[in-house]
Amino acid sequence: MTWSIVARDPATGHLGIAVASRFFAVGTAVPFMRGGIGAIATQAFVSPLYGTDGLTLLAEGHAPDAVIAILTDRDDGCQQRQMHLIDGRGRNAAFTGEKCVEWAGHLVDENVSVAGNMLAGSRVISETLRVYKETASAPFAERLLAAMEAGEAEGGDKRGRQSAALKIYRDQDYPWLDIRADDHPDPLGELRRLYAVAQERFLHVVETMPTRANPHGLTDRRLIDEKIAALETARIAEGRPSPSFATPLKPA
Numbered sequence: 001m002t003w004s005i006v007a008r009d010p011a012t013g014h015l016g017i018a019v020a021s022r023f024f025a026v027g028t029a030v031p032f033m034r035g036g037i038g039a040i041a042t043q044a045f046v047s048p049l050y051g052t053d054g055l056t057l058l059a060e061g062h063a064p065d066a067v068i069a070i071l072t073d074r075d076d077g078c079q080q081r082q083m084h085l086i087d088g089r090g091r092n093a094a095f096t097g098e099k100c101v102e103w104a105g106h107l108v109d110e111n112v113s114v115a116g117n118m119l120a121g122s123r124v125i126s127e128t129l130r131v132y133k134e135t136a137s138a139p140f141a142e143r144l145l146a147a148m149e150a151g152e153a154e155g156g157d158k159r160g161r162q163s164a165a166l167k168i169y170r171d172q173d174y175p176w177l178d179i180r181a182d183d184h185p186d187p188l189g190e191l192r193r194l195y196a197v198a199q200e201r202f203l204h205v206v207e208t209m210p211t212r213a214n215p216h217g218l219t220d221r222r223l224i225d226e227k228i229a230a231l232e233t234a235r236i237a238e239g240r241p242s243p244s245f246a247t248p249l250k251p252a
Helices: 049-060 063-071 123-134 141-155 187-200 202-206 223-238
Strands: 002-008 015-021 031-034 040-046 081-087 092-097 103-108 112-116 162-167 174-181
Touching: 002 040, 002 081, 002 123, 002 141, 015 031, 015 040, 015 141, 015 187, 031 049, 031 123, 031 162, 040 049, 040 112, 049 063, 049 081, 063 081, 063 092, 081 103, 081 112, 092 103, 092 112, 103 123, 112 141, 123 141, 141 162, 141 187, 162 187, 174 187, 174 202, 187 202, 187 223, 202 223
Parallel strands: none
Antiparallel strands: 002 015, 002 112, 015 162, 031 040, 040 081, 081 092, 103 112, 162 174
């Protein structure tokens, strides 16, 4: 009842998942991730164990295709499920059960995969993948959003729209970005707006958080306050409205 994109940015090693569905709060059910370990989307007749146990298997060194084999071999309901995943090295794999509701299928490419079920047609995922690959110069989050918007333009979930989510992990066990529209008439548009709001303050604050390499983080508030103030001054000078109250942004 969903389509999603799972990707690794080869330049940084960052992992990301974007997902949309005519289903409430899809972001609570589909994406599972650990920084440096892997990203898994479990969908159709969702099994959260594909996400939790799959990440454990990746952390133990199993390749993505082996993870799929292990999880589906022990699951009598696997033919109603769909999953795709990528590990921290960029190896990926996908599975679509024979009993998933049409249209259902997946595409796997270098450092990215797209999968969906109960879709308007195969072009939903082929356009999602095409736009992701053609926007390689854009920031990772924007590529994922633009790709999903392209899939939506081809009909997306054939039942309509309700929720969407975007999650990105860098090299830590906490997310760099985790935004959701759980029940919205234009969930991908709402993600665009939330991503713009996140750039005002939130993502600058995230950059100060402690990491394993730097457990102290950045504790001088003046540096971040100055950066935020400079961005706000530039926004006002350019006459741009605050995305906190603006109409959801559209891709260029």
